[in-house]
Amino acid sequence: MNPPCELCGLDTGPRPCSLPTPAGEKLFCCEGCRGIYQILFQIETPPSSPHPEPLQPEPPSRSES
């Protein structure tokens, strides 16, 4: 089973539209839902970044032993 569309809750089907967000990757049933979600949450997804930066910082190294 695929996860439900983040916007309308429908089954995302065999070819879901994914959208990487700071909170994680979201799946949508169609590009329309993905576009609306981007607008609602103001998520910017540059198609190609010359200098991609990691969304999540490296976890701090623990000195526990």
Ligand SMILES: [Zn+2]
């Ligand atoms: Zn949808």
